[in-house]
Amino acid sequence: METNFIDYVKIICRSGKGGRGSAHMHRAKYAPNGGPDGGDGGRGGHVYLRGNRNYWTLLHLRYERHVFAGHGGNGGKSGSHGADGDDRIIDVPCGTVVYNAETGHFVCDVTSDGQVVQLLQGGRGGLGNKHFATATNQAPRYAQPGEPMQEMTVILELKMLADVGLVGFPNAGKSTLVNVISSAHPKIAGYPFTTLEPSVGVVRYRDNRSFVMADIPGIIEGASEGRGLGLRFLRHIERNALLLFMIPGDTDDIRHDYEVLLNELATYNPEMLQKRRVVAITKADLLDDELIQLLSADLPQDVPLLFISAVTGFHITELKDFLWRELEQLHLHDDVDLTAEAPVHHASLVHRDKDISEFDELGDVDDFEDTDDLEIVDDFDDLDDDIEYVDL
Numbered sequence: 001m002e003t004n005f006i007d008y009v010k011i012i013c014r015s016g017k018g019g020r021g022s023a024h025m026h027r028a029k030y031a032p033n034g035g036p037d038g039g040d041g042g043r044g045g046h047v048y049l050r051g052n053r054n055y056w057t058l059l060h061l062r063y064e065r066h067v068f069a070g071h072g073g074n075g076g077k078s079g080s081h082g083a084d085g086d087d088r089i090i091d092v093p094c095g096t097v098v099y100n101a102e103t104g105h106f107v108c109d110v111t112s113d114g115q116v117v118q119l120l121q122g123g124r125g126g127l128g129n130k131h132f133a134t135a136t137n138q139a140p141r142y143a144q145p146g147e148p149m150q151e152m153t154v155i156l157e158l159k160m161l162a163d164v165g166l167v168g169f170p171n172a173g174k175s176t177l178v179n180v181i182s183s184a185h186p187k188i189a190g191y192p193f194t195t196l197e198p199s200v201g202v203v204r205y206r207d208n209r210s211f212v213m214a215d216i217p218g219i220i221e222g223a224s225e226g227r228g229l230g231l232r233f234l235r236h237i238e239r240n241a242l243l244l245f246m247i248p249g250d251t252d253d254i255r256h257d258y259e260v261l262l263n264e265l266a267t268y269n270p271e272m273l274q275k276r277r278v279v280a281i282t283k284a285d286l287l288d289d290e291l292i293q294l295l296s297a298d299l300p301q302d303v304p305l306l307f308i309s310a311v312t313g314f315h316i317t318e319l320k321d322f323l324w325r326e327l328e329q330l331h332l333h334d335d336v337d338l339t340a341e342a343p344v345h346h347a348s349l350v351h352r353d354k355d356i357s358e359f360d361e362l363g364d365v366d367d368f369e370d371t372d373d374l375e376i377v378d379d380f381d382d383l384d385d386d387i388e389y390v391d392l
């Protein structure tokens with residue numbers, strides 16, 4: 001499936017190596033033994049990640065298979081310092097989690113706009129020979145090599161940040177609600193799996209307040225084992241502070257549906273059950289008051305629950321009130337700027353390391369075997385690799 005919703009990419013990253021220090025000897029007409037004047041090597045470039053609110057997916061990185069920072073320049077004569085290598089900054093959407101592609105270990109995550117995280121450090125430049133002059137050795141003919149570069153293949157994975165995530169079976173009316181109350185307009189249709197990609201919309205609330213809601217593809221029984229659109233989209237809910245469960249009022253057994261959904265979340269990651277939830281029984285326009293009364297008796301009592309209709313607008317304002325109230329409860333434990341436009345209160349989350357085999361199952365991850373197009377500039381040969389970098 002060709003899609004613009006790219007939520008994981010694999011990139012080879014490399015910092016720059018440090019420039020080599022110079023072992024130059026000063027020579028001039030009247031100073032034939034002028035002594036060591038070799039300058040220091042420049043620092044290799046670092047590789048950074050930076051949160052950027054203008055990106056919602058990792059699409060812009062899809063073909064960015066390698067990010068190499070510049071090498072530091074070598075030191076020169078007359079104490080001249082080598083130039084520092086160019087740094088590289090990878091802009092990513094907020095909510096990007098980074099894993100080491102070889103080990104699956106969690107490396108870091110980027111959650112806010114403008115946040116900068118250093119991924120790889122450039123090698124330090126080697127010191128020139130003038131640093132090594134001592135009383136007994138006034139003319140050292142050696143200098144330090146630069147520190148080597150670092151390399152890591154990383155997997156960037158997007159876990160969307162939204163205040164409220166929608167959880168429900170296909171056809172439950174999730175996209176319809178998002179259309180009605182938010183700025184996003186996902187497609188709606190009377191068949192399952194209309195929504196194939198998550199999207200986020202800003203919900204305007206009273207007094208110019210707002211929160212962010214994520215429409216997620218439907219979840220089915222077995223999703224946590226990969227059925228349906230499965231695992232791929234469950235992770236987007238992981239970051240939402242609050243979950244809105246949506247169950248159609250005309251389903252056979254509301255309670256059973258609710259339990260299946262809960263169970264899928266728990267199987268995927270038990271931490272998900274610790275999130276606050278609100279339950280909306282949708283399509284209430286298909287039910288009469290009497291039926292609503294009857295159904296209510298057998299519904300979970302331990303969560304805020306509402307019958308709603310996105311079509312008639314029934315209880316939609318109340319639903320927003322419910323959601324806002326729950327979000328406020330979360331804010332109490334959180335120091336977030338509530339006056340900011342659509343503040344996002346992502347739940348704190350312990351990122352588990354990745355099972356690398358999981359990535360192989362995901363067809364979209366490009367294989368990096370054909371690196372023919374990858375120009376690896378390896379002028380490493382001229383470096384005395386075995387000389388250890390020593391701090392002076």
Ligand SMILES: Nc1nc2c(ncn2[C@@H]2O[C@H](COP(=O)(O)OP(=O)(O)OP(=O)(O)O)[C@@H](O)[C@H]2O)c(=O)[nH]1
Pocket residue numbers: 168169170171172173174175176177187188189190191192193194195196216217218219282283284285286308309310311312
């Ligand atoms: N009568 C009635 N129908 C609704 C209501 N909300 C949604 N529907 C209908 O239910 C069907 C499914 O709606 P969607 O919003 O596409 O459902 P979804 O949960 O996003 O489904 P997936 O994207 O497949 O997971 C559509 O035919 C909608 O018109 C409602 O409040 N009342």
Ligand SMILES: [Mg+2]
Pocket residue numbers: 174175176186187188194195217
């Ligand atoms: Mg939908």
